[in-house]
Amino acid sequence: MKLTGIAHICQxxxxxxxxxxxxLSAAIETDHPVLNEAAHHxxxxxGKRIRPIFVLLxxxxxxxxxxxxKYVAxxxxxxxxxxxxxxDVIDDAATRRGHPxxxxxxxxxxxxxTGDYILGRSLSIVSRLSDPEVHKLLSDAIVEMVKGEIEQIRDFFNWKQNLRRYLRRIKRKTALLIAVSCQLGGMVSGAPERHVRALYHFGYNAGMAFQITDDILDFTGTAKQLGKPAGSDLRQGNVTLPVLYALNREEExxxxxxxxxxxxxxxxxxxxxxxxxIRNSEGIRFAQALADTYLSKAIHALNELPLGKYRDSLKQIAHFIGERSY
Structure with missing residues (x-):
């Protein structure tokens, strides 16, 4: 595997x-030809593999x-x-990461x-760990993710939503799974409880910043960088933070x-x-400032962890999230 982006931080x-x-490849292997080809496609x-990297760190x-x-990652x-x-089905998306x-x-x-099959395989693999708390945290995260997705669909083209609603949605859609990745990596390894808590808080805040940055890049990135056309979220009706801010604060x-x-x-x-x-609006600057606030909270959470290269790696990833262009 060629290391790119985040993975370069921790060689x-x-x-x-x-x-x-x-x-991952072995997990989705099946003797059903169409399912096998679609899953491997x-x-x-x-992808960035940010969740497995957080588990390992x-x-x-x-x-x-x-x-x-590996049974968590x-x-x-x-x-x-x-x-x-x-x-991609909901958004009627033709490409992702530059591929069909x-x-x-x-x-x-x-x-x-195919999505159902992959989800089923994930539950099968984690069952190899006997700790019921691991299973509960993972299943609770899936439930919250589904709620976030439903909320997003419900709010397509909805100009009446507020900041609190947006933040709750991205917490469920993105931040919780990243937070749980950090939390479960520590738990499965038997890290002290205070360190597991710090890892969770780091992951949550980094995850919030990650999604806000995604929402910014949807307007500021190029199709080549994003692997999809700029404005794809808005095209589908997803009212993200830059749009929400501009809708309420820009000139009439x-x-x-x-x-x-x-x-x-x-x-x-x-x-x-x-x-x-939107690209030229104050919404971009406001969203960037909020992403920076979440990143500062993520870095602050690391103060509870022992000094060393792995804490430094997590800090570098936080900076990468804030500076990335894809």
């Missing part, structure tokens, strides 16, 4: 991340064992993968069942444009005009 995880990659599209604060940690990444397949989505290469039915002419776009469900104003409007 001595390379061998264990290769174990995770092999286990998604896996080959790659968190495990360094206890009795580290890749042979145990792999399921967490599979859960994330399953949600991506389902998201499962739904565009096959169809919606194949995509939905711009507010009317945003309102017209949302009220008409994208018909009244061209999407390219909306992307330019």
């Amino acid at each position: 001595d995880l390379k061998k264990d991340m290769q174990v995770v990659e092999r286990e 998604l896996l080959r599209a790659g 968190a495990g360094k604060f206890g009795d580290y064992s890749i042979d145990r940690l 792999v399921p967490l990444e599979l859960i994330h993968m399953a949600t991506l397949v389902h998201d 989505t499962v739904k565009s290469k096959w169809d919606n039915k194949i995509a939905m069942y 002419t711009k507010k009317r444009q945003i309102h017209a776009f949302l009220q008409s469900e994208g018909e009244a104003v061209p999407i390219d005009d909306m992307v330019r409007l």
Whole structure:
């Protein structure tokens, strides 16, 4: 596996991340040809693997064992993968990370069942750990993620939502699974309880910043960087933080444009005009400031952890999240 982005931060995880990659491939292997091809198509599209990396780094604060940690790292990444397949159906997305989505290469039915299959495999793998608390934390996170997804669908093109509602949604959709990745890595390794708590708080705040940064990049990134067209979230009706802020704080002419776009469900104003409007609005700066606040909280949580290169690696990842362009 070629290390890129986040994985470069902690080079001595390379061998264990290769174990995770092999286990991911083995986990989705099936004798059903269409299901096997669709699941591996998604896996080959790659990703940052941020959740497994957090599991392994968190495990360094206890009795580290890749042979145990893989039973958490792999399921967490599979859960994330399953949600991506389902998201692409809901969003009618043709590409992800520059590759055709499962739904565009096959169809919606194949995509939905592929996501269900991957989710089922994640639960099967984590069952190899006997600790019921691990299973409860993971299942609770899945429940909250589903709630977040339902809330997002409910709020498509909704110009009446507020900041609190947006933050609760991204907490459920993104931040909790990242927080649980850090928490379970520490738990499975037997790290002290205070360190596990610190890892959870780090992961939660880093996860909030990660999603806000994603929402910023949807307007400021290029199609090549994002692997999908700029403004894809807004095109689908997802009212993210930069839009929400601009809708409430920009000058009246711009507010009317945003309102017209949302009220008409994208018909009244061209999407390219909306992307330019939001890109040049105060909404981007406000969202960046809030992401920076969450990153500061994440870094502060690390003060509870022992000094050393693994704490430094987590801090570097927090900085990467804030500075990334993809």
